[in-house]
Each structure stands twice: as C-alpha cells, then as structure tokens.
Amino acid sequence: ITEPVMAAALGRMMAYRADLAQREGDSATAALWASRVLTTWAHADPGLAPTLERMRRLAAHRPVR
Numbered sequence: 001i002t003e004p005v006m007a008a009a010l011g012r013m014m015a016y017r018a019d020l021a022q023r024e025g026d027s028a029t030a031a032l033w034a035s036r037v038l039t040t041w042a043h044a045d046p047g048l049a050p051t052l053e054r055m056r057r058l059a060a061h062r063p064v065r
Contacts, residue, residue, distance in 0.1 A: 011041050018058050027061050034058035
C-alpha cells in the first residue's frame, strides 16, 4: 500500500471484520483479524489507541485447538 488513505482504510476494514466476527460469536476469526490489525498498525498514532485496545482484547481470546 503506497497511499496513507489506503493504509488507513485497510486497517479500519480489518478492525470492522474483527468486530463483525465477534458479534457473530466467531472468536477465532475475530482474533485472526484483530491480530492483523495489531500487526498493520504496530506504530499507529495515539488517536487509534481505543481501537488498538479493543483489537488486543479480541486477539487475546484466540481459542485453543
């Protein structure tokens, strides 16, 4: 991704996917997408802290197989 706007949209899309999976009760998919958000936004601006905290909570609930 070469454009900042595209990077922001990608992160938001992944966070939305994680949230949707959580609402549907699919904790494995929520954890997967949340971990991708955390990787993508590893050096995010402070304004994204609430979203990152929510993604950390979702990623921590990865089921054991």
